[in-house]
Amino acid sequence: MTWLVTGGAGYIGSHVVRAFTDAGIGVVVLDSLESGHREFVPADVPFVEGNVTDTELVRTVLREHGVVGVVHLAAFKYAGVSVQRPIHTYEQNVTGTVHLLQALAEVGVNSVVFSSSAAVYGTPDTDLVTESTPTAPESPYGESKLVDEWVLRAQARATGLRQTSLRYFNVVGSGYDDLYDSSPHNLFPKVFKTLTDGGVPVINGVDYPTPDGTCVRDYVHVSDLAHSHVVAARSLAEEALLEDVYNLGSGEGVSVRQIMDTIAHVTGVDFVPETGPRRPGDPARIVASGDLAARDLEWRMRHSLEEMVRSAWGSWVHVLGQDVPD
Secondary structure, eight states: OEEEEEETSSSHHHHEEEEHHHHTOEEEEEEOOOOOGGGGOOOOSSSEETTTTOHHHHHHHHHHHTTEEEEEESSSSOOHHHTTTTHHHHHIIHHHHHHHHHHHHHHOOOEEEEEEEGGOSSSSSSSSOOOOOOOOOOOOOHHHHHHHHHHHHHHHHOOOOOEEEEEEEEEEEOOTTOOOOTTSSHHHHHHHHHTTTTTTOEESSSOOSSSTTSOOEOOEEHHHHHHHHHHHHOOOOOOOOOEEEEEOOOOOEEEEHHHHHHHHHOOOOOOOOOOOOOOOOOOOOOOOOOOOHHHHHHHOOOOHHHEEEEEEHHHHHHHHHOOOOO
């Protein structure tokens, strides 16, 4: 039994790949390397460089490797940048998914675990987001993820495709020293880079209606996320009944100031963050319930905030060979 992991050379995708191999499930990786890293894929895992928009390539990979299911993570993932690049975002995310599903139907592969996002909710008017919270994406990225969910459900109704979409919140940490988050837009790597460059991190907005005035977000460890992908894949392979969507959230929020304090503790850098104005569109709080995923996907928080930061910092220093200046 072999599963195709699209985007398997990325930060999250590479953790999913290793979770599958650790579970004894064969995988093959398809990645364009637009934002992924070839070195993130183990040498003994088949790797194909290419884009999911290339239907013929996808068909070839499916047939040559005897693929029985797909974990679809390949996407243009930068929500903020998607506002400036909407056509690219829709082409990679929506057109890519349509081409992938076309190839799956032609070859007869009938199971998909889809990488969705909290961005489908936009700015929810609730303290705790559930799967029934109305969707209102505010970026082309969030819109594309929601459209992909619709396409998957429509294909399921039309063909019997077994599918589920996992909506991620703030994914952090590392399960392996050689895998790190290289995104220039995510909080952890942004703060780490600032520190290793000798700078002082900035908190954008300290006057929100939250306990300490800074934004509250839902942080989850990437290894916990990867584990639930394995459970979802096995469930689909066994034709178990899964929900169309699941939130992978903690049920508890962490503020940006708490993150900064924990990073200072873990790194040993006694910094005081600078403060800046709010960023337009940043909601005060986004926290999600993971109850449905806990019921069906063995989802739970296995890592404390300090463990999340420590693992992320450890991989950052290990891979980049950098530490903070004296």
